[in-house]
Amino acid sequence: MSINHQVPIFEVKELSFSVRGQKILSSISFEIFNSEYVAIIGPNGGGKTTLIRILLGLDKPTTGTVKLFGKKIQEFKKWHKIGYVPQRASLVDSSFPATVLDIVNMGRTSQRKIFSSMTKEDRDAVDDAMKKMDICDLKDKMVGTLSGGQRQRVMIARALASRPEILILDEPNTGVDAHSQKNFYELLSRLNKEENITIVFITHDIGVIADDIGRLFTINQKAIICNDPKKAMSCEDMSKLYGIDAHLIHNHKHEH
DSSP, rough: OOOSOOOOSSSEEEEEEEEEEEEEEEEEEEEOOOOOOEEOOOOOOOSSSHHHHTTTSSOOOOOEEEETTTEEEGGGGGGEEEEHHHHHHHOOOOOOBBBBHHHHHHGGGGGGGGTTOOOOOHHHHHHHHHTTEEEEEEGTSSSSGHHHHHHHHHHHHHHTTOOOOOOEESSSSOOOOOHHHHHHHHHHHHHHHHHHOOEEEEEOOOOGGOTOOOOEEEESEEEESSSTTTSSEOOHHHHHHHHHEEEOOOOOOOOO
C-alpha cells in the first residue's frame, strides 16, 4: 500500500517508559501514516499495550516525544479522530444492562457536551457504524446475550461511531471463535481499503498476520519495524528473543 506523504498520524521519537526502575519500552521511534495497515506483535509483557496507552495519552512516556496529527500529544484535543477497541472488549457480563444501540451510542459521547441530547449527526454516525458492522438487526438485543463475534462487531461499531481516521485494536480476538476471527480480518481489510481508515492492531499471535498488512512492528521493549511483511523468513534469533515460534520480516529502507 502506498503511504501518504503528509503529516504522520503518529510520530514517535526515542520513546522510553519505566515503572519503578523497570524499563518497559526503550528508545522506540516510528511513524504511522494515513491509510496504513499496521500490525504490532510481540510476547506478553513485551510492552505492546503500554505503547498503545501512551499513544492514547493514558500514560506519559518517561522520555521521548509523541505527536498526533502533527501536534504534541499534550496539546492534542481531537480524540474523536482515534477509535479504540481495548483488550477483552468483547467479554461482557451476560447480565450487563445495555442494548447494542446503547453501546454504539457511547461512541458519540466525545462529540457532545455532558447531558446533551443526541443530534441528527450523532444518530446518522451511529447508524452508519452499525451498517458497516452489519449489526442493525441486533440493535435492540442485550449485548450480554450476543456471541463473542457479535460483541466484537458491536465494540468496533462503538469505536467507528466517532468517525475516526484511525482505528486501534488491542488483541481484539479474545473470546472469539476461529470463524468469527476470519470474518474480522476481512472486515478490517475492508475498512482500510474502502473507508480509508488507518488500522493498527495489536496481537501476541504471530500466526494471524494477514496478507493485507502493510507493515509489522515487533515490540519487546525495543521495536523492530518491518516494512514488507510478505518477505518473511524463519529466524532462530527472533525465536530465542521472543520465546515463541517467530518470523523475522526483512527490514528495508522505508521512504516517506
